[in-house]
Structures are given as C-alpha cells and as structure tokens.
Amino acid sequence: METTARRKPGPPTDRLWDLDDLGAFLGCADATVTVQMTDFPPALHLKGVRGPRWLASSVQRWFEDAAAQSSMSPQKPRPRRRATGNPVPPLSQADLAEIAKVK
Secondary structure, eight states: OOOOOOOOOOSOSSOEEOHHHHHHHHTSOHHHHHHHOSSOOOOBOOTTOSSOBEEHHHHHHHHHHHHHHHHHSOOOOOOOOOOOSOOOOOOOHHHHHHHHHHO
C-alpha cells in the first residue's frame, strides 16, 4: 500500500491581486480589465472576500504571452471612427473672400 506524505503549509508562493492591483499592473482603469481584456485568466471568487481575485503569476504569464504575440504580429491600423454630429461644410472661395473683406 502506497502512502502519500502531506506537505506542510509554507509561505505563499503567489499573491492574489484584486481589481486595483490589476489596474496598477496593466496601467488602466480597473473596470477596463474585467470588460475589455481577451483570454484573461479566470477570476477566483473566494467566500468571505469582496470582489474577484487573480493569481499574480497567471496574470503576468498572460501579459507576457500577449506582449509576445503583439510584437510578432504587425499592428493593424485602427478603423477610423465616423464623425458624429452635424458636419460643417467647407467654405467656398466666395465665403473666404467675404471673410477677408470684413477683416
């Protein structure tokens, strides 16, 4: 019969990060982290702890992988946003001449 030795609890080898820690590490607002990041490590929901937590090592690994992928692939140009509101029509030559007379 095989016995398994139990490991004695030692010092924690990994920190748990909350939204503030994530925002500080990634340099963005904490709400951005939960909404806009893709393939982000899953959050831990601990009983008696307010808000989600993430393992620091998994977030750092995700960040390194994302940085490596973005440096390997060329940057795609961002699509231009459509102008909102009422567009101002360009001034005609007659309008420019009239403005010059007033000055």
